[in-house]
Amino acid sequence: MTMQTRKAASVEVALGAASWEGVDTNAQALVDRWLVSEGTHVAAGDVLARVVLVKATLEVTAPAPGVVEQILVPAGENFSRSQALAQLRPD
């Protein structure tokens, strides 16, 4: 899981760099399903989404407690390395 400042009060949720290690540069992952919706309050470590990369299902977890502000990649859509999946407003 990685966190990058997007706005002063928000963090981006993305699939961590370790998950992409050894994966083709141009490969994409798929958001299989979101387990939360926008507005859901989550604790640090809560599983927010399940994604599929190189035939592996992986969990995307909350980097901090807060509220899921915006889902940026809906279920069923692909995403690239370093692309943010959601925006979280920390408590």
Added chain:
Amino acid sequence: MLGAAQRELRTDGSLPVRVRSSGGGAVLSGPWLLRASVVMPRSHPLARHGPAVAARWYGEIHCGWLQAQGITSAAVYRGPAVDHWACFAGRVAGEVVVGERKIVGIAQAWRTHTVLMSSGTLIAPVPWTFLCRSLGRQPEVASSLAADTIDAQDCLRQPVDVRAWADDLLRLLRAGVAREME
């Protein structure tokens, strides 16, 4: 057996359907498929580098196992990844091929505390028509699947002693997991 992201796929009800927790495409289970799974904690050294690296490790063990059984041309697929609704028509690095034809498929499920690695090895000819019919695919797709894959019996021109092969694979997997802990 469908991959985790295939749960919405419609089937005709002719075969029992199970959705597995790992990714990848549809697999037709039966006596033609030898399945193996390893579950390890996320703290295991093999879980440090992500699924692509783990798949290569898993594939190397399967490749060595098949070579020891006499399939000397078995090789680990190096890429690129190819998506397909049927597991054995797709490719990811780490899976095992004989020439251009796939013989071992690999799928994984990474959870908060555990990593599940699963493989399926084609041991005997697969009735691909059953899979295609169940998922509403054209009959000619079955021929394409047969051309994209190969089974151990076909490689060796004789039936396989599945029990002995399974015992050997289990021994190699146990040794491989333990070796990574050293």
